[in-house]
Amino acid sequence: MGLFIALSVGAALITPFGLDGLLLPIDLATMSTLGLINEWQSPNFQQFQPLEVWIMAFFLAALSGGWRLPPTRVLMLLLLLHLALRHGRYAELLGWSDRC
Numbered sequence: 001m002g003l004f005i006a007l008s009v010g011a012a013l014i015t016p017f018g019l020d021g022l023l024l025p026i027d028l029a030t031m032s033t034l035g036l037i038n039e040w041q042s043p044n045f046q047q048f049q050p051l052e053v054w055i056m057a058f059f060l061a062a063l064s065g066g067w068r069l070p071p072t073r074v075l076m077l078l079l080l081l082h083l084a085l086r087h088g089r090y091a092e093l094l095g096w097s098d099r100c
């Protein structure tokens with residue numbers, strides 16, 4: 001394991017950027033203006049987002065076709081997905097808690 005890590009760090013250092021390539025994630029994480037970059041912000045599900053429709057269509061197709069859940073459970077999961085995307089406090093009900 002230690003050999004793999006040493007070789008990985010060595011391979012990362014032989015790029016044209018050298019040590020700056022390894023320090024870039026740390027520099028980005030400590031930027032005070034990181035919240036101003038619109039491309040890196042998470043989608044705001046307080047307004048209509050097409051991503052929510054795609055996620056719900058995927059779950060509807062997968063759960064009603066491939067996994068064979070009863071329709072009431074599929075609807076319940078889709079409702080919880082919508083609530084989790086709309087309000088961060090319902091994320092635990094759907095099963096992921098790192099979103100809050």
